[in-house]
Amino acid sequence: MPVSITPQRILLVRPSALGDVCRTVPVLSSLKQTFPDALIDWVVNDAFMDAIRAHPDLNKAIAFHRQRLARWWCHPGVALELRHFLRGLKRTRYDLVLDCQGLGRSGFITWMTRAPYRIGDADAREGAGFGYTKKVDTSAIPHDVDRMLALLPACGAEIHPDMQLHVPDDARTTWKEGSLCKDLSGAPFAVLAPASRWHTKAWPTSRWAQLVDQLLKGRCEHVLIVGSADERDEAAAVRNAVTSDLGRVHDVSGSSSIGVLMAMIEEATITVSNDSAPLHMAVGLGGRCVGLYGPTEPSKVGPYGLDDRVVQVELDAPVHYRDRSLGDSIMRRITVDQVLERVDHVLAETAKAR
Numbered sequence: 462m463p464v465s466i467t468p469q470r471i472l473l474v475r476p477s478a479l480g481d482v483c484r485t486v487p488v489l490s491s492l493k494q495t496f497p498d499a500l501i502d503w504v505v506n507d508a509f510m511d512a513i514r515a516h517p518d519l520n521k522a523i524a525f526h527r528q529r530l531a532r533w534w535c536h537p538g539v540a541l542e543l544r545h546f547l548r549g550l551k552r553t554r555y556d557l558v559l560d561c562q563g564l565g566r567s568g569f570i571t572w573m574t575r576a577p578y579r580i581g582d583a584d585a586r587e588g589a590g591f592g593y594t595k596k597v598d599t600s601a602i603p604h605d606v607d608r609m610l611a612l613l614p615a616c617g618a619e620i621h622p623d624m625q626l627h628v629p630d631d632a633r634t635t636w637k638e639g640s641l642c643k644d645l646s647g648a649p650f651a652v653l654a655p656a657s658r659w660h661t662k663a664w665p666t667s668r669w670a671q672l673v674d675q676l677l678k679g680r681c682e683h684v685l686i687v688g689s690a691d692e693r694d695e696a697a698a699v700r701n702a703v704t705s706d707l708g709r710v711h712d713v714s715g716s717s718s719i720g721v722l723m724a725m726i727e728e729a730t731i732t733v734s735n736d737s738a739p740l741h742m743a744v745g746l747g748g749r750c751v752g753l754y755g756p757t758e759p760s761k762v763g764p765y766g767l768d769d770r771v772v773q774v775e776l777d778a779p780v781h782y783r784d785r786s787l788g789d790s791i792m793r794r795i796t797v798d799q800v801l802e803r804v805d806h807v808l809a810e811t812a813k814a815r
Contacts, residue, residue, distance in 0.1 A: 465617060466556060466557060466578060466616060466617065467496065468496055468499050468555075468556035468557040468578070468616070469498070469499055469500065469556055470499065470500050470502070470553060470554065470555045470556050470557075471492055471496065471499050471500070471501045471502070471555065471556065471557045471558070471559070472501075472502050472503070472504065472550070472553075472555045472557070472558045472559070472574060472576070473485065473488060473489060473492075473501065473502070473503040473504070473558075473559055473561060474503075474504045474558060474559065474560045474561065474562060474567045474570050474571050475488075475503065475504070475505065475560075475561040475562050475567070476504055476505055476506045476509075476525045476562060476566070476567060476570075477505075477506045477509065477562070478509075478738070479508075479509050479512060479719070479738040480737060480738035480740070480741040480742075481562070481605070481741075482505055482506075482509050482512050482513060483512055483626060483738065483741040483742050483744070483745055484605065484606050484609075484624075484741050484744075484765060485561050485609055486513065486516065486623070486624060486625070486626060486745060487606060487609075487610060487620075487621070487622045487623055487624055487765075488559065488561055488609050488610060488612070488613065489501060489503065489513075489516060489518050489519060490518055490621055490622075490623040490625075491610065491613050491618055491619060491620050491621045491622070491623075492518075492559075492613070492618055493518035494618075494619065494621045495613075495617070495618040495619050496618065499556075500520040500521075501518060501519060501520050502519075502520050502521045502522070502523055502553070502555075503519060503521075503522050503523065504523045504525050504550075504567075504570060505522055505523070505524070505525060506524075506525050506526075507524035507525065507526050508719075509719065510522045510524060511629055511632060511718055511719035511720035511723065512626065512719055512723070512742070513626075514629055515627040515628060515629040515630065516626070516627050517627065523550075525546070525570075526542075547570070547573045550570065550573060550574045551573060551574055551575050553574075554576075555574050555576040556576060556577065556578065557576060557578045557579075557580070557616055558571050558574050558576040558578070558579045558580070559580050559581070559612050559613075559616070560579070560580070560581035560582075560585065560589060560592065560593065561609045561612070562589075563581055563582045563584070563585030563586060563589050564585070564586055564587050564589055565586070565587030565588055565589055566587075567589060568581065568585060568587070568588065568589025568590065568591065568592035568593070569589075569592060570592075571589075571592040571593065572591065572592030572593075573592075577594070578594055578595065578616060579592060579593045579594045579595070580593060580594070580595045580596075580597065580612050580615050580616055581593040581595075581596060581597070581612070582596065582597060582599050582608065582612065583596035583597060583598045583599065583600070584598075584599060584600055595615050597611055597612050597615050599611045599612075603758075603760045603761050604760060604761055604762075604763070604765065605761060605762055606622070606624075606765045610622060622765070622766070624744050624745045624765055624766065625745050625746075626723060626742060626745030626746050628720060628723045628724045628727055628746070629720045629723075631720070632718060632719075632720025632721050632723065632724050633720075633724045633727075635718075635720075635721050635724075636717075636721045636724035636725060636728075637724075639721075641685075641711060641713065645682075645683055648681075648682035648683060649680075649681045649682055649683075649730040650681050650682060650683035650684065650685055650728075650729055650730060651676050651680070651681045651683075651684050651685070651729060651730055651731045651732070651733065652684075652685050652687055652725055652726055652729040652731070652732040652733075652739065652743075653669060653672070653673065653684060653685070653686050653687070653699070653732075653733050653734070654686075654687050654688060654732070654733070654734035654735065654737055654738075654739035654740065655669045655686065655688070655695055655696065655699050655735070656688040656689070656692035656695040656696065656714075656735070656737070657735045657736070657737050658737070659782050659783065660785070660788060660789060661755070661756050661782045661783075661784065661785065661787045661788065661789065661791065661792070662735050662736050662737070662755060662756060662757060662782050662792065663695070663735055663789055663792060664735060664753050664789070664792045664795060665789055665792065665793055666695070666698045666699050666702055667702060668793075668795070668796075668797055668800075669699040669702075670699055670702035670703045670704070671797045672733065672797055672800055672801070673686075673699070673703045673705065673710055674703060674704055674705045675797065675801055676731075676804070677705050677706065677709055677710075678705075680730075680731075680804065680805075680808065681730050681731070682709060683709045683710070683711060684709065684710050684711070685711050685713050685725060685729070686699055686700055686710070686711065686712045686713065686714060687713055687714055687717075687722055687725065687739060688714035688715065689714070689715060690714070690715035691715075692714055692715070693712075693714045693715045695714075696712050696714035696715075697712055697714075700712045713725075722739065722742070723742055723746060726739065726742050726743050726746050726747075727746040727747060729743075729749065730749065730808070730811075731749050731750065731751065731804055731807055731808060732749060732750040732751070733750070733751045733753070733800065733804065734750065734751075734752060734753070735752075735753050735792075736752060736753070736754055736757045736762060736763075740752045740764055741764065741765075743764070744764045744765055744766075744767060748764075748767055748770070749807055749811055750764060750767070750770050750807070751770050751771070751772060751800060751803045751804055751807060752764050752770060752771050752772070753772050753792065753795055753800065754771055754772065754773045754774065755774045755782075755791035755792040755794070755795065756774075756776075756780045756781065756782040756784075756787060756791050756792075757782050759771045759773055769803075769806065770803065770807060771803070772795055772799050772800055772803050774791050774792070774794045774795060776791070
């Protein structure tokens with residue numbers, strides 16, 4: 462049975478990962494649609510605040526300094542900082558807290574708020590469920606976004622799956638006033654995100670380079686290769702393997718904030734990505750994207766509501782992307798022609814919508 466409440470202060474707990482933070486935005490939008498007078502805060506990793514801080518439905522993004530606070534047990538000063546963080550949440554007196562992550566850390570934060578209504582997934586791991594006053598069975602729901610949205614009826618909220626992200630104004634200004642944006646002079650460009658934390662989910666470097674060559678033959682004037690500071694090697698390898706005009710291929714990995722990356726994607730003609738954060742950003746920034754899926758299942762973690770924007774490997778048997786012995790054997794089954802076919806489909810749909 463759903464609880465009958467009209468909350469004035471609501472807290473979302475979804476600290477990470479970046480792609481998942483982007484995919485949690487429909488929960489925020491749905492809560493604001495149902496409870497328009499409520500103030501909604503969000504606990505998010507400090508590194509990912511750009512992804513949500515400009516959203517009009519958000520009252521405040523609360524930075525969770527995960528890397529620093531993880532050392533609380535051996536540093537008294539850090540332990541005191543964690544104590545202040547948790548006490549601050551409790552003092553706010555939230556009426557309702559939703560844990561959209563479902564791990565021990567997020568469950569603990571949820572519990573420490575002492576809110577009267579604390580809702581989470583019945584399948585939450587690492588003991589997170591001990592922090593909830595109500596658990597929702599989502600086991601029959603395949604997609605991760607739908608699983609999070611399924612928490613809403615438990616508090617009487619209606620589901621409005623609005624995936625739209627909002628680029629912070631300062632980040633957009635930084636992008637617009639930067640030398641690269643000026644060099645592009647409004648010409649159409651593609652954003653490529655070739656890296657992945659898991660090698661099993663990464664399309665081979667040579668295929669990315671071939672894709673760049675084909676994109677520059679009439680589909681766009683420039684290609685931007687993006688990635689985090691830890692992914693610079695992968696981005697550089699792709700650019701070095703390109704055989705066409707390198708003056709139109711720009712490696713911007715590790716050189717911009719998440720907010721600026723969002724501004725790039727928002728303006729891009731097309732974004733092509735492995736199953737990683739830039740893909741899910743693109744979903745919320747116009748949906749002009751193509752996602753490459755091998756060992757992960759689009760029905761669970763694909764670009765939400767955009768099944769036609771996926772290139773998927775048909776697997777003979779179930780595999781797990783954490784199985785390092787797979788290498789890139791599955792992703793190698795994706796051909797450049799398959800990706801280009803999906804790219805052309807998205808470009809045609811975009812042109813039709815104008």
